[in-house]
Amino acid sequence: MNKELQTLLSRIAGATTLFILALAFREFPIHVQLPFFFGAYLTLAYDVIIKGVERLFKGKILGEHILMTLATLGAFALGEYPEAVAVMFFYQVGEAISAQAASSSRSSIRETLNLKPDVANVLRRGRIYEVNPAEVQIGDILVIRPGERIALDATITKGSSLIDTKPLTGESLPREVGVGDELVSGTINLEGLLHAEVNSLLENSTAQRIIDLIEHSGLYKASTDRLITQFAKYYTPLVVFTAILIGFIMPSVLPGLDFKTWSYRALVFLVVSCPCALLISVPLTYFAGIGGASRAGIIVKGESYLEALSQAKKYIFDKTGTLTKGSFELVGMQRFADLELSDEELGRLVAYVESHSTHPIALSLHKAFEGDFKDLEIEDLKELPGRGVSAIIDGRHIAVGRLSFVKDHIDSYALTSKEVGESELYSSVYVALDGVLAARYDLSDKERQDALPMLEELRDLGIKETLMLSGDKESIVLEMAKKLGIPKAYGGLLPDEKVYRVKEELEVSRAASERLAAVGDGVNDAPMLKISDVGIAMGAFGSKAAIEASDVIIMTNDLMKIPAAVRISKRTRSIAVQNIAGPISVKVAVLILASVGFSSIWAGVFADVGVTFLAVLNASRALAVDGQGYPKPTKDAILELLRRPLPRR
Ligand code: ADP
Ligand code: MG
Secondary structure (H helix, E strand, C coil): HHHHHHHHHHHHHHHHHHHHHHHHCCCCCCCHHHHHHHHHHHHHHHHHHHHHHHHCCCCCCCHHHHHHHHHHHHHHHCHHHHHHHHHHHHHHHHHHHHHHHHCCCHHHHHHHHCHHHHCCEEEEEEEEEEEEEEHCCCCEEEEEEEECCCCEEEEEEEEEEEECCHHCCCCCCEEEEEECCCCCCEEEEECCHHHHEEEECHHHHHHHHHHHHHHHCCCCCCCCCCHHHHHHHHHHHHHHHHHHHHHHHHHHCCCCCCCHHHHHHHHHHHHHCCCCHHHHHHHHHHHHHHHHHHHHHHHHCCCHHHHHHHHEEEEEEEEECCCCCCCCCCEEEEEEECCCCCHHHHHHHHHHHCCCCCCHHHHHHHHCCCCCCCCCEEEEEECCCCCCEEEECCCCCEEHHHHHHHHHCCCCCCCEEEEEEEECCCCEEEEEECEEEEEEEEEEECCCCHHHHHHHHHHHHHCEEEEEEEEHHHHHHHHHHHHHHCEEEEEECCCHHHHHHHHHHHHHHHHHCCCEEEEECCCCCCCHHHHHHHHEECCCCCCHHHHHHCCCEECCCCHHHHHHHHHHHHHHHHHHHHHHHHHHHHHHHHHHHHHCCCCCCCHHHHHHHHHHHHHHHHHHHEEEEECCCCCCCHHHHHHHHCCCCCCCC
16 A cells, blocks of 8 residues: 555544544534534545646646535535535545556556566576576576466577467467467467577567557646546636626525525535546546456557547558458569579579568568578678668679669669560569669469458448558559448558658648547558557557557457457547536536535535446446457456556546
């Protein structure tokens, strides 16, 4: 328990004692009772009053603190002492509950995610040592027994097994792995004994990065939910004005209205109007929605992104690796210069430069020409994103990429475009070797099987517009767009041109005050993910830059998770709307009753507490991620949610 909470609890205890004493002196004259009531009140209320006055002077919109202060001081003025103390009492008990939740938050996140084991078993000089994962170095060999969680990202050097990736992906199907496969930290080794070479330090490991993402996602900080702030801007002044009208103006101008009765009604009005239920339950709803999404393998980095996702009407997709498989097949080759070099030898050089790039084309060429490069020496390796790669291998200058890029590595470009040849059907990659154009490779990629159903589902969910951007050849891009039913597509774009297009689209949608989402697989997409309203990255095991730039991460490379994320966001939003509309209607009802005298401050207090409780229960529904075998929330999950930090006010 932290200090803050301890102080609050002792204040509540102290005030309760004073309150009981005050009630005990009920039969005594008022100057005996009053110090006890007022003592209890001040013990509970001093920080609320200070905060209220502070905010008022800072010119902030009138908030709940000032509402509470006005209501309770007013009650004192009218001689309603127990009521005044009770209002503050319930308010502070609510604060204590949220403080308790906050203090257990950090550990509970770790527990929930529970991605990091405490020890790693490392093989050194033929013996196995238990080591703190933070001390494991790159290149160390991990020994992972069946049932153990993988501590660091590593490559298997011995053994084979099944891996449970559910903690990261929400997917329950285990993955088969063998020598050479990558192990991702946070997943669980199910069967065999594995040896694996560590390839990143703990702080850069996937598990740690995901924990960081969630912890820094802004969920645990004061909530700045737009819905609420917008609402409070009009609500609080309106409430204060109405209270003044009921309690002061009306009895002053209308004959026959009794001051005391109407001021009392105005106070009931103030107490009831406190938007506690909204302040707690709306952020909690988004929080639960984010929790639900993460159980489905969708990481949302903050509630504003969940909100934006529910509103986005336009989606921009990257082509290669996002809507297509990104595994190109080599379907043709043309040589241009006689370089006294066999196709195989050229292929080997190409594969070697490409082995340092993560672009889908690079991976595919690398695979096509697989080889052993141990005897080759590579220098001056450069990659220009969205253009190509170049290097000097054993003294030979090689460049691989799009024609405009390769041209810069050619001494004199004499070939006509006819001779260079452009296939309409395939993506082309060019090779320059020692200043001459050496070859063209024709590559073919296929659309992903889940692309079409994903786009259909997005349309069903009310997404009005889809768009495809690509650095690939225009003809290929248009053809693919036609196949997928995407009405608008642009090809031949350099990475900065992609950003420019996205900006253009952003302007259009901003003008219509709509939101825009961009989806990329990571390679070269980071800038476009960053500037859009919601950037969605496919596959958490892909590019680190994209994961950092994006707002939503689909942990598995499963396109159907995009409509799933949209559904979750829409459902969360509708629960949030219920949690605004529900309490407000109850309050309006109590207010009407109060203004005609059928209500008391007590009814107001209980309406507030009861409605808050119901709204919190309703918020927990957002944890449930329905359909497609996603886990339903268990009782534990709901309890867990309630233990989470409530937003600090
Ligand atoms: P997309 O937008 O379709 O994902 P990119 O912008 O990543 O495509 O790349 C555009 C083009 O740049 C590719 O079609 C290819 O011609 C060239 N290119 C980029 N990186 C490489 C690379 N590592 N090797 C070869 N060609 C590359
Ligand atoms: Mg791409």
